[in-house]
Amino acid sequence: MRKIKLFLSALTLMFAGSAFAALPVPTPAAPQLGAPSYILVDFHSGQELAGKNADERMEPASLTKLMTVYAVLHELNAGRLSLDDQVTVSEKAWRAEGSRMFIEVGTKVSVEKLLRGVIIQSGNDASIALAEHIAGSEGTFAQLMNQYAQTLGMTGTHFMNATGLPHPEHFSTARDLAKLAAAIIREFPEHYSLYSEKQFTYNGITQYNRNKLLWRDPSVDGLKTGHTQSAGYGLITSAQRENMRLISVVMGTKGEDDRAQQSQALLNYGFRFFETHRLYAAGTALAEPRVWKGVTEYLPLGLSRDLYVTIPRNQYEQLDASMSVDGMITAPLQPGVELGRVIVRLGDTVVSEAPLVSLSAMEEGGLWRKLVDEVLLMFQ
Numbered sequence: 001m002r003k004i005k006l007f008l009s010a011l012t013l014m015f016a017g018s019a020f021a022a023l024p025v026p027t028p029a030a031p032q033l034g035a036p037s038y039i040l041v042d043f044h045s046g047q048e049l050a051g052k053n054a055d056e057r058m059e060p061a062s063l064t065k066l067m068t069v070y071a072v073l074h075e076l077n078a079g080r081l082s083l084d085d086q087v088t089v090s091e092k093a094w095r096a097e098g099s100r101m102f103i104e105v106g107t108k109v110s111v112e113k114l115l116r117g118v119i120i121q122s123g124n125d126a127s128i129a130l131a132e133h134i135a136g137s138e139g140t141f142a143q144l145m146n147q148y149a150q151t152l153g154m155t156g157t158h159f160m161n162a163t164g165l166p167h168p169e170h171f172s173t174a175r176d177l178a179k180l181a182a183a184i185i186r187e188f189p190e191h192y193s194l195y196s197e198k199q200f201t202y203n204g205i206t207q208y209n210r211n212k213l214l215w216r217d218p219s220v221d222g223l224k225t226g227h228t229q230s231a232g233y234g235l236i237t238s239a240q241r242e243n244m245r246l247i248s249v250v251m252g253t254k255g256e257d258d259r260a261q262q263s264q265a266l267l268n269y270g271f272r273f274f275e276t277h278r279l280y281a282a283g284t285a286l287a288e289p290r291v292w293k294g295v296t297e298y299l300p301l302g303l304s305r306d307l308y309v310t311i312p313r314n315q316y317e318q319l320d321a322s323m324s325v326d327g328m329i330t331a332p333l334q335p336g337v338e339l340g341r342v343i344v345r346l347g348d349t350v351v352s353e354a355p356l357v358s359l360s361a362m363e364e365g366g367l368w369r370k371l372v373d374e375v376l377l378m379f380q
Contacts, residue, residue, distance in 0.1 A: 027273045027274075027312040027313075028273070030049065030050030030051075030266075030269055031050070031265045031266070031269055032052075033052065033250070033262045033265065033266070034253065034254075034258065034262065035052070035250045035251060035252055035253045035258075035259070035262050036052075036053060036056070036058070036251065036252040037052060037053040037054060037056050037058050037173070037174045037250075037251040037252055038050070038051060038052055038053075038054070038174055038248070038249060038250045038251065038262065038266065039051040039052075039054040039174040039175055039178050039248070039249050040246060040247070040248045040266040040267070040269070040270050041178050041182075041246070041247050041248075042244070042245070042246055042247075042270070042274070042276050042308070042310040043182055043185060043186075043238070043245035043246065043247055044244075044245065044276055044278070044306075044308040044310075045276055045308040045309055045310040045352065046182075047309075047310035047351070049246075049269070049270045049274055049310070050266055050269060050270070051174070051175075053174070054173060054174040054175040054178075054249075055156055055173050055174075055175055056173060056174075057156055057171040057172070057173055058171060058172065058173065058174070058231070058234075058251045058252055059164075059166060059170070059171060059228065059230055059231035060164055060170070060171070060172040060177065060226060060231065060234065060251070061164045061226035061227050061228045061231040061232075061234055062099065062122045062124075062163070062164045062224065062225060062226035062227065062228075062234075063164060063172070063177055063224055063225075063226035063234050063236055063249075063251075064159060064161070064162070064163060064164030064170070064172070064226070065118050065119070065122060065127055065162070065163070065164060065224060065226075066177065066180050066181060066184060066223060066224050066236065067145045067148065067149065067159060067180060068118060068127050068130065068131065068141075068145065068162045068163075069115065069118055069119060069184070070148060070180060070183065070184055070188075071134070071141070071144050071145055071148055072111070072115060072130055072134065073184070073187075073188045073191055074148070075134055076111075076191075077188070081111060081134065082111065083110065083111050083112040083115075084110055084111070084112070085110065085111045085133075086108040086109070086110060087108065087109050087110070087111060087114060087129050087130065087133040088106070088107075088108055088133075089103045089104060089105050089106060089107050089108075089109060089125070089129050090105070090128070090129065090132055091105050092128060092132070092138070093105075093125045093126075093128040093129040093132065094125060096123075096124035096125040096127075096128050096163065097124060097165065098124045098163070098165060098228075099121065099122040099123060099124055100121075100123050100124060100125045100126075101114070101117030101118075101121050101123030101125050101126040101202055101203075101207075102123075102125070102202065102203045102205050103117070103123075103125050103126060103129060103202070103203070104203070109126075109129065111130070111133075113202060114126045114129055114130050115130075115191075115194065116194065116197070116200045116202075117200065117202060118130065119194045119195055119197070119224070120194070120197050120198075120199065120200040120207070120208075120209050121200055121202075121207040122210065122224075122225065122226075124163040124165065127162040127163045128162060128163065130162070131162040138161055138162050139160075139161075141162055142159045142160055142161055142162065145159040145162070146158060146159055149176070149180075152176075152179050152180060152183055153179060154172070154173075154176035154179055154180065155176070156171070156172065156173035156175070156176050157171065157172040157173065157176045157177075158170065158171055158172075159172075164226060164228070164231075165228070166228055166230050166231070174249040174250075174251055175249075177236055177249045177251075178236075178247050178248075178249050181222075181223050181236050181238060181247050181249070182247055184223070185222075185238060185245070185247075192221070192222065193221075195221060195222030195223045195224070195238075196214060196220075196221040196222055197209065198214055198215070209225075210225040210256070211223075211224070211225050211235065211237070211260075212256065212257075212260040213235075213237055213239075213260055213263060213264060216260070216264065217239060217264060217267070219239040219240055219241045219267075219271075220237055220238070220239040220267075221238060221239065221240065222236075222237070222238045223236045223237065223238055224236050225256075225259070226251075227256075231251075231252065232251070232252040232253055232254060233252075233253045233254065233255055233256055233258060233259040234249075234250060234251040234252065234253070234259060235248075235249075235250050235253075235259040235260065235263050236248070236249050237249075237250075237263045237267065239267050239271075241271050243276065244271065244274075244275060244276045244310075246266075246267055246270045246271065248263050248266040248267055248270075250262050250263050250266070272313075273312060273313060274310050274311065274312060274313060275310070275311065275312075275313050275314075275316070276308055276309070276310045276311075277308065277309055277311075277316060278306050278307070278308050279307045279308070279309060279319075279321065279344065279352075280302075280303055280306070280307045280342070281303075281306055282302070282303050282304055282305050282306050283302055283303070283359060284302050284303070285300035285301065285302050285359060286301060286302050286303070286323065286342065286356065287300075287301045287302075287323060287325055287340070287356065288300050288301070289301065289325050289326075289329055289339070290329070291329045291330070291331055291333070291362055292328070292329065292330045292331065293330055293331050293364060294330075294331030294332070294333075294362045294363065294364065295331070295362065295363045295364070295366075296362070299329065299333065299358055299359075299360065299362050300358075300359045300360060301325065301339055301340060301356045301357065301358060301359060302356070302357065302359045303342065303354055303355075303356065303357070304336060304355070304357050305354070307342060307344070307352060307354050308352070309344055309346075309351050309352045310351075311346055311351060315346060318346055318347065319344055319345070319346055319351075320344070320345045320346075321342065321343070321344045321345075322342075322343055322345075323340055323341060323342045323343065323356055324340050324341050324343070324356075325339060325340035325356065326339045326340055331362045331363060331364045332361075332362060332363055332364045333358050333361060333362040334358070334361055335357075335358055335359065335360055335361055336357050336358060337357060337358045338355040338356065338357050339356055339357065339358060340355075340356035341353060341354070341355060341356055342354050342355075342356055
């Protein structure tokens with residue numbers, strides 16, 4: 001493996017080392033909250049900034065509905081469902097316990113209205129109606145939810161229903177729910193604004209979004225509240241200030257104010273003491289190593305995804321980026337083959353690492369090229 005130094009893109013600070021360079025901000029320990037389980041992560045880098053018992057299985061209550069909506073949005077994107085589709089309300093949906101949108105049995109309601117009923121009003125009736133429309137039954141829809149959870153790497157999660165009503169085999173973790181929230185923001189940006197809507201009126205009844213931070217903090221734009229007597233009060237929140245987006249998950253608090261205050265504390269801590277930078281864009285050539293026996297001699301290598309880092313404030317100029325490239329690269333090669341690593345350090349700590357991949361294909365060269373390279377390789 002060859003190690004090569006990388007420049008930290010055009011973001012390298014102009015005033016680094018000068019009298020005007022910003023001094024590092026002291027980074028205190030994360031706040032210790034009363035919630036039994038919580039996590040704070042940066043959306044772009046995935047860096048965990050605070051947490052307690054983030055992998056402990058908890059009752060998610062209506063936080064479950066993030067996955068209900070995630071599955072519905074997949075159906076919409078795949079063209080198997082339309083926002084204008086009319087859903088017939090079953091008796092089971094109409095009789096749903098807990099929070100409701102107040103849909104009437106036998107009536108037809110559009111998918112778009114039901115989505116708002118789930119997201120804004122946390123309607124159990126709307127969740128069941130969508131589940132039955134998509135999968136035939138709520139139980140079959142829960143299987144679909146679990147398949148998506150597996151795809152997202154939610155290893156501590158299992159769903160038994162679309163509502164979050166208590167069940168011994170229905171559980172999740174703060175870390176898993178943060179992954180789910182990030183997936184919703186990343187994969188369905190055109191629908192994400194639904195999570196910031198503060199009220200929705202259906203059947204003459206106006207209900208308000210239970211996420212109090214939508215009123216208290218203008219940077220907050222989602223996502224979901226949850227509550228049952230056994231689960232306590234939970235809140236999944238996302239907020240964006242300038243170019244930094246954070247996701248917090250708080251589970252098992254004692255009340256609505258508790259979950260809001262503790263979520264706000266996490267967000268304020270993250271935004272106050274950390275900053276996020278995009279170091280390298282996906283698809284940008286970062287190296288062009290020699291390739292043997294190919295139609296050309298050099299192959300561009302880069303990243304398949306943008307590389308972000310989240311670090312303590314005013315320490316950007318202390319970052320050190322390097323890459324290692326395989327010493328012997330031979331054609332043929334397909335795009336996306338890992339041929340090295342990009343490693344970013346802050347002091348002695350690795351803050352980010354990503355595979356360095358081929359950005360294009362490389363076909364085998366002709367007989368003469370292969371013969372010449374065979375000879376050259378004998379002297380390497």
